[in-house]
Amino acid sequence: MVRHHQHNWVVSPGTTPTPFDCRILEMQEKGFIVPTNRLVKTPEQIEGIRRAGVINTGILDMLTTEIREGMTTGEIDRLVAQYTADHGAISACLGYEGFPKSCCTSINEVVCHGIPSDEEELFDGDIINVDVTTIKDGYYADASRMFMIGNVDPKVKRLVEVTKECLEIGMKAAQPWGFVGDIGKAIGKYAHEHGYSVVRELAGHGTGLEFHEDPIVDHYDTRHRGMLLVPGMVFTIEPMLNMGGREVFIDEEDGWTVVTEDELPSAQWEHTFVMTEKGLDILTH
Secondary structure, X not given: OOOOOOOOOOOOOOOOOOHHHHHHHHHXXXXXXXXXXXXXXXXXXXXXXXXXXXXXXXXXXXXXXXOOOOOEHHHHHHHHHHHHHHOOOEEOOOOHHHOXXXXXXXXXXXXXXXXXXXXXXXXXXXXXXXXXXXXXXXXXXXXEXXXXXXXOOHXXXXXXXXXXXXXHHXXXXXXXXXXXXXXXXXXXXXXXXXXXXXXXXXXXXXXXXOOOEEEEEOOOOOOOOOOEOOOOEEEEEOOEEEXXXXXXXXXXXXXXXXXXXXXXXXXXXXXXXXXXXXXXXXOOO
């Protein structure tokens, strides 16, 4: 994904700016990065995204009862595809820039974008992230969840738990009329306090009308404020924490699978949120 371009908030000629417009325009005039009008969703659009989120959550809930030792990631993908189709929705992953499957399945040292395969089996002690993005009536919802298979090493289990706590901390740090940079600063601080590194090459993102929109949501302290967060913006927070170093590489054979350089475990949790006047509301669970 590209980093931010210059953004401008526009008031239609001949119309009187609302107090909402004026607040954004004031920040814009001070030189802050502000959202474009398209990034602030209407109530109708938010409800559409919420409906996509219900299906997306249903997929992950279904997998909670199905994932088990001995299962292949290809089986997981078929379950995702079937549930999606049964609910009149479309997988955003399937065919996206050539991605061949309906979800991403990332085991142990795979950070993200693992490709499901009938050759890849789940074993006792594995951790796996399943990342699903659902399109319903043209609206997108995106979430991922960690699953622990059988007897997981306590140290690895703690990595999974702290990563989920980082998502919750990032959610609390995101406040209306605050900045995207507040999210990464809070997440990075908590992760480092617990001895984990944060992947920097991948980030959360705006979503809702497209798979990936602005803003880019980094999960570490960039030392920049980033974009202004205003009510109506929809975006993901999806921290990726590594047990070892933060360095990662992309598998050359498939061009998708992101792996930790030191091959130590990685974990990720993700939700789609809408900013409200009171803080974030979760659109996926």
